[in-house]
Amino acid sequence: MLTEHPSAAPDLDTLTARAAALDNADPLAHTRERFLLPEGVVYLDGNSLGALPAAVPAALEDAVHRQWGTDLIRSWNGNGWWEAPARTGDALGRLIGAAPGQVVAGDTTSVQLFNTLxxxxxxxxxxxxxxxxxxxFPTDQYIADSVGRLLGLEVRRVPAREAAAVLAAESGNVAVAAYAPVDYRTGGLHDMAALTTAAHEAGALMHWDLCHAAGALPVQLDALQADFAVGCGYKYLSGGPGAPAFAYIARRHQQDFDHPLTGWHGHAEPFAMSGTYTPAEGIGRARISTPPLLSLLALEAALTAFDGVEMTAVRDKSLSLTGFFLECADALLDGLGFTVATPRDPKRRGSQVALRHPEAYPLVAALTARGVIGDMRAPDLLRFGFNALYVTHAEVLHAVRELQAVVTSGAHRAPEFQERPTVT
Amino acid sequence: MLTEHPSAAPDLDTLTARAAALDNADPLAHTRERFLLPEGVVYLDGNSLGALPAAVPAALEDAVHRQWGTDLIRSWNGNGWWEAPARTGDALGRLIGAAPGQVVAGDTTSVQLFNTLxxxxxxxxxxxxxxxxxxxFPTDQYIADSVGRLLGLEVRRVPAREAAAVLAAESGNVAVAAYAPVDYRTGGLHDMAALTTAAHEAGALMHWDLCHAAGALPVQLDALQADFAVGCGYKYLSGGPGAPAFAYIARRHQQDFDHPLTGWHGHAEPFAMSGTYTPAEGIGRARISTPPLLSLLALEAALTAFDGVEMTAVRDKSLSLTGFFLECADALLDGLGFTVATPRDPKRRGSQVALRHPEAYPLVAALTARGVIGDMRAPDLLRFGFNALYVTHAEVLHAVRELQAVVTSGAHRAPEFQERPTVT
Known part of the structure; x- marks a missing residue:
């Protein structure tokens, strides 16, 4: 049984009316127009790849034709290419509670993880x-192992809920605690403040991976006194496929930031072309190399979708969407073989809902064929991500109804939904 | 005196006729149409940022609107995003003498350098x-220092012309020799075969930085038995600002390639989401993380400018352009304070010509204002790069005539050309 309150399950008319009422009262209803969404699709995979922001095509057209094609090399000065990593970093900083001068955009999450860890x-x-x-997430573990091997550290895997106790027990031995606020599979949300405090009480540094948090919920890096953070640009920030990642280096650590990826863009005087690395002051030293500008300028344009939007409003809408999804699932999917993997407590929930079902893969494939796009993670998770800027409650209800229709009709047992592609 | 043969210096009419004859006989004249060049500009800075290939805008338009905007996450399978790094790597491989399955595109040169070194x-x-x-190039030295520090190696700086002797003297002690075939300042070309052989005779591995060679001249990595190479996509390959870099890992080393940047895209089973890194077979393990796809797809489209073009033809044209530039400089710049930093021997010359002049910066600035774009490197180098796919001999003559006009008129001494911008 899916629901915790079966007797209270509303009927379809009630859910439809609820969706309409919630959408009518949505203070973020206007931001949906900031995205170019394909017709006939309900997109609940913005936690893997955000939808296309309407500001991006024109920004890229300008970047390609005028900046690259016409201005050519002169764009480094004339069109602000040199400043783009720090400028985009500051725009990102607003969304993750970082004052200007502490975030730089560029490279990939794996690379930023390695460099900062x-x-x-x-x-x-x-x-x-x-x-x-x-x-x-696997990369975080692999990179931690790689860093540990290079520096001769023991990498110990401790679940987030046990980390505070281990930090206390190993006080004085832990160099860094590297965690994510949101579990990428279940959407479970950890207490960032408690874990950061526990790390500091043990004299350790706190490193956060914000891939599933940035743009999804309020993160207050400065207020938390977090030390380092990284994240990607292509999930809730909707910066485009493989959009540049970012790194946060708290101002108090910048002067001592001693990183391995010492590219020339992080040099104090890059155009002196010295053979010896002298790091730039401030966040500039966390720049590595010439960034992929087309992708970076797309990310910068994408972030304008957050203009005038407070992350608290994003959080309210997000919880409304995930809460309504659970409400619909309780009402419509009960008895159909699903369990809920995501915490029902809003304080412990990110911006996604994960359901478990033994036929997760074919169900997601069949749903996608019907225009409802989520994704799956092996072996049995169906993941649905909710970007508060463009998902509606009516879409949530539609998605759950389609899932109900698939599973009750057995449509997912058709042969075309059985063969798993190499990438999901 | 600039010229070695002052009595043989041709007059302007002769040079004009020579330029026309060379352009009329140019087997690569047709590839100029594969680029969208701004009107009124002679672009001799393709060694910093290549011009915009005509195939790129449509490819990006498709990538943005159809692949990202409409197909969304489905593009990983449906539009071949997953295969893009290896597919683009193979296309690059053809230009650098690497059989398929040994090159992967992605990340930046600094990152690829670090990972492979x-x-x-x-x-x-x-x-x-x-x-x-x-x-x-500075990044290469900084990253070598970083790798040396992490592994406890001594990094010794030995000029390329002395490297073979040091390798012989230190046989058994050298792990890796890391060099570039082309000097980024002077355009001087080193003997790749001799240095690779010297490294191997000392039992060392040979690592090449091809940033100023890929797309500029024939490189035969497989035939040379080079071990590792990296390069950038935005110079002679014209892949766009900050275009993804590439790494070559000779097939014989792939099974033992044990790299620090163990991102999940290089995992044998990335979607099993295992917490332990098991590298993929073959070049796949050199993939790191989700690549910046807009920039990567632009690079892939840009490489079609080389379709049907042999690198030997590029080399012939390139030497004709650089040789003609020297011929024009000898005839028109003699006695004006210039010296030639680039070797006159074609076998020792890359695809650029560097002149020294005490007023290098204002001269380049004044030239740029007149539509002739080269660049400078401190303290006194004027650099002119020649992309054989789109530069003509008539442009070469025009550029030297403009330089002559600037320096003889003193136009470069105007106030607006004295203040050096932060980026040059």
Missing amino acids: LAAARLRPGRRLLLTDPDH | LAAARLRPGRRLLLTDPDH
Whole structure:
């Protein structure tokens, strides 16, 4: 049984009326027009790849034809290319509670993870432990292992809920604790403030991976006194496929930020072309190399979809969407083999809902064929992500109804939905 | 005196006729139409940022609107996003003498340098020396220092012309020799075969930075038995500002390629989401993370400008352009304070010509204002790069005539050309 309150399950008319009422009262209804959404699609995979913001095509057209094609090399000065990583970093900073001058955009999450995690560990010499989450996204674990191997640290995998206790027990031994606020599979939300405090009480540095949090919920890096953070640009920030990642380096650590990826863009005097690395002051030293400008300028344009939007409003809408999804699922999917993997407590929920079902893959494939796009994670998770800027409650209800229709009709058992493609 | 043969200096009419004859006989004249060049500009800075290939705008339009905007997450399978790094790598491979399955595109040159240089050094455990060039591009030196620090290697800076002797003297001690075939300042060309052989005779691995060679001249990585190489996509390959870089890993090293940037895209089963890194077979393990697809698809489209073009033809044209530039400079710039920094021997010349002049910066600035774009490197180098696919001999003559006009008129001494911008 899916629902915790079966007797209270509303009927379809009630849900339809609820969706309409919620959408009518939605203070973020106007931001949907900031995206170019395909017709006939309900897109609940913005936690993998955000939809196309309406500002992007014109920005890219300008970047290609005028900036690259006509102005050519002169664009580094004339069109602000040199400043783009820090400028975009500051725009990102507003969404994650970072004052200007602490975020730089560029490279990929894996690269930013490696660079900041290794630099963080160097700030705690003599400490032999690097804590990370066994439920962390794979890259985070692989990179932690790589950093540990290079620096001779033990990488210990401790679940987020146990991390505070281990930090207390190993106080003085832990160099860095590297966690994510949102579990990428279940959407479960950890207490960033508690874990950051626990790390600091143990004398360790706190490193956050914000891939599933940035643009999805309020993050207050400065207020938390977080030390380092990274994240990607292509999920809730809707910066485009493989959009540049970002790194946050708290101002108090910048002067001592001693990183391995010492590219010339992070040099104090890059055009002196010195053979010896002298890092730039401030966040500039976290720049690595010539950034992929077409992708970076697309990300910068995409961020304008957040103009005038407070992250608290995003959070309210997001919780309304995920809460309504659970309400619809309780009402319409009960007895159909699903369980809910995502915490029902709003305080413990990110901006996605994950359901478990033994036929997760064919169900997602069949749903996609009907224009409702979510995704799956092996072995049995159906994931639905909710971008508060463009998803409506009516779409949520539609998605759950389609899922109900698929599973009750057995449509997902058709042969075309059985063969798993290489990428999902 | 600039020229070595002052009595043979041709007059302007002769040079004009020579330019026309050379352009009329140019087998690559047709490839100029594969680029969208701004009117009124002679672009001799393709060694910093290549011009816009005509195939790019439509490819990006499709990538943005259809692939991202409409197909959304389905593009990973349906539009071949997953295969893009290896597919683009193979297209690059043709231009650098690498059989398919040995090149991957993505990330930046600095990142690829770090990843491959560190992996290369791990293949020679117990050897304590990493050789690199004191005239190497700054990033190459910084990253070598970073790798040396992490692995406990001594980084010794040995000029390319002395490297073979040092390799012989330190045989058994050198893990990796990391060099570039083309000096980014002077355009001087080193003997790749001789240096690669010297490295191998010392039991070391040879690592090449092809930033100023790929797309500019024939490179035969497989035939040379080079071990590793990296390069950028935005110079002679014209892949766009900050276009993704590439890494070459010779097939014989792939099974043992043990790199630090273990992102999930290089995993044997990325979608199993395992917490332990198991590298993919073959070049796939050199993939790191989600690539910046807009920039990557632009690079892939840009490479079609080389369709049907052999690198030997590029080299012939390039030497004709650089040789003619020197011929024009000898005839028109003699006695005006210039010296030639680039070797006159074609076998020792890349695809650029560098002149020295004490007023290099204002001269380049004044030239740019007249529509002739080159660049400068501190303190006194004027650099002119020649992309054989789109530069004509008539443009070469025009550029030298403009330079002559600037320097003889003193136009470069105007106030607006004195203030150096932050980026040049």
